[in-house]
Amino acid sequence: MTPILEIQNLSKHFGGVKAINDFSLSVEPHQIYGLIGPNGAGKTTIFNTITGIYKPTAGSIKFEDKEISNKMPFQIAQSGIGRTFQNIRLFTNLSVIENVYIASQGMAKYNLFEAVTRMGNFGKAEKELTERAYNLLELLNLADIAKKQAGSLPYAHQRRLEIARSLALNPRLILLDEPAAGTNPDESMELVDFIREIHEKFNLTILMIEHHMDVVMNLCHYITVLNFGQVICHGTPDEVQKTPCVIEAYLGKED
Numbered sequence: 001m002t003p004i005l006e007i008q009n010l011s012k013h014f015g016g017v018k019a020i021n022d023f024s025l026s027v028e029p030h031q032i033y034g035l036i037g038p039n040g041a042g043k044t045t046i047f048n049t050i051t052g053i054y055k056p057t058a059g060s061i062k063f064e065d066k067e068i069s070n071k072m073p074f075q076i077a078q079s080g081i082g083r084t085f086q087n088i089r090l091f092t093n094l095s096v097i098e099n100v101y102i103a104s105q106g107m108a109k110y111n112l113f114e115a116v117t118r119m120g121n122f123g124k125a126e127k128e129l130t131e132r133a134y135n136l137l138e139l140l141n142l143a144d145i146a147k148k149q150a151g152s153l154p155y156a157h158q159r160r161l162e163i164a165r166s167l168a169l170n171p172r173l174i175l176l177d178e179p180a181a182g183t184n185p186d187e188s189m190e191l192v193d194f195i196r197e198i199h200e201k202f203n204l205t206i207l208m209i210e211h212h213m214d215v216v217m218n219l220c221h222y223i224t225v226l227n228f229g230q231v232i233c234h235g236t237p238d239e240v241q242k243t244p245c246v247i248e249a250y251l252g253k254e255d
C-alpha cells in the first residue's frame with residue numbers, strides 16, 4: 001500500500017541545534033500512528049516541518065505521493081493535512097461555532113472585493129460555511145455548546161474544539177500535538193474514545209504526539225520513539241513496550 005505520509009531523511013537544524021537529524025517515517029492510510037519521546041526530542045519540530053511552518057534543512061516529505069516540503073502552510077492545509085497545537089490556539093473570546101467557522105475559511109468561494117463589500121458570493125458562502133460548521137459540531141457531539149465562549153469551556157472541551165477546528169477543511173490526515181496534555185485520567189480516556197470515533201467517522205489517518213502512555217498504547221497501531229531528533233526504535237505498542245528503548249529514552253540508559 002502507498003503510504004499516505006512518507007518522510008525520508010528529514011533534518012531540521014537551528015544554527016548548531018540539530019532538532020531533527022536524518023529522520024524517516026512512513027504512515028499507512030487509516031493508521032493511528034504515535035510519535036513519542038522525551039521533552040526536546042524534536043516531535044513538534046517534525047509537525048512544524050510537515051505543515052510548512054519550517055522549511056527542512058534536508059530531506060523529503062511526501063503526502064499522498066506528492067512532495068510538500070516546498071509548499072506554504074495554507075497550501076498544505078488545503079491539500080488535506082489538519083493539525084492541532086501543543087499549546088491550545090483558540091480564539092478564546094469567540095464562540096465555539098465562530099472558532100470552527102474561522103478555521104473553515106479556506107473553503108470560502110468569494111474574493112476580497114466581495115468580502116469587503118459583502119456582495120456577490122459573500123452572503124451565500126457565509127451561510128454555507130456556518131452550516132458546515134454546525135454540521136461538524138453535530139457530528140462531534142459539540143452542537144449543544146456551539147454558542148458558548150471558547151475560553152469559558154473546561155480544558156478538556158477546549159482540546160476537543162481544537163480537534164474540531166483541525167477537521168474544518170476536510171483533511172485526510174490530522175496531526176495531533178499532545179491532545180491529552182493537561183487532562184486528568186478520566187478525561188484522557190474520554191479523549192481516547194473521541195479520537196477513535198472521529199478516526200472512523202471521518203475516515204482519517206492520524207499522526208499523534210503524546211506523553212500519556214495509556215492514551216498512546218490504547219490508540220496507536222504503530223509507534224516511533226524519537227530522541228535527540230533521531231529514531232531510536234519503532235514497532236507496534238506491544239513491541240515497543242517490550243524493548244527497553246522507551247524507558248531508556250525517558251530515563252536514560254543504565255550503565
Ligand SMILES: Nc1ncnc2c1ncn2[C@@H]1O[C@H](COP(=O)(O)OP(=O)(O)OP(=O)(O)O)[C@@H](O)[C@H]1O
Nearest residue numbers: 014017019037038039040041042043044045046086
Ligand atoms: N524555532 C526554533 N529555534 C531554535 N530552536 C528550536 C526551535 N524550535 C525548536 N527548537 C529546538 O529544537 C529541539 C526540539 O524541540 P521540539 O519543540 O521539537 O521538542 P518536542 O519533542 O516537541 O518537546 P516537548 O515534548 O517538550 O514538546 C529543542 O532543543 C528546541 O529548543
Ligand SMILES: [Mg+2]
Nearest residue numbers: 043044045086
Ligand atoms: Mg512538543
